[in-house]
Amino acid sequence: MFDPASLKYDANGLIPAIAQDHRSGEVLMMAWMNAESVAKTLEDGRVTYWSRSRQAFWTKGESSGHVQRLVEMRVDCDRDCLLLLVEQTGPACHTNRRSCFYTAVRDATEVVIMAPLET
Template sequence: MPFDTTTLRFDANGLIPCIAQDAGTSEVLMMAWMNAEAVQRTLETGRVTYWSRSRQSFWVKGETSGHTQELVDFRVDCDRDCLLVTVRQEGPACHTNRRSCFYTAVRDGAEVELMEPMG
């Protein structure tokens, strides 16, 4: 049966959160938003495409930075309101030049940065 994006539960703005995870290490890299067309573009091209809420436009991860995400697997959660893409990440995933956007931990009530920017 072909995948039907109308079965997804988008929010009031027509968006759904998408978590990107490294296919090799299972590290959570980032979270961004997709709309139905970004989902379709991602599935059709194999290049992960998100919707930028600030720019109100599509962005293909790595199109300008070279830090691309090649789609390995595409999953829908049980409530159909969140997506998980496993990817082959080239370079850092975070716009701060870190491998992951989740580089800040809270330990004993204080924030601790777990990684430095890459090269």
């Protein structure tokens, strides 16, 4: 049985979690989790993060409807980062884009490479 306490958390009790589309491999976002949000995610299959700004749990899609369903959780070799393979409903980013990684630095210039999704 997997024990979330076996992971290496930072001084604030957090671990970075990268959400990736389980079909396309597209990186959708990065957020933080603590041991309790890891356990909750594994228990119900809906990805739950820890919001550093609100100091509260944040189940992806609870207000937007843009839910992340966990397909598989992977632990990196140092046990200090998670990769969440997810099924994403709607955009992952609060800017209404598919991914939070919607800008690129090209020739020392930052450019927007992804427009918000139509509503």
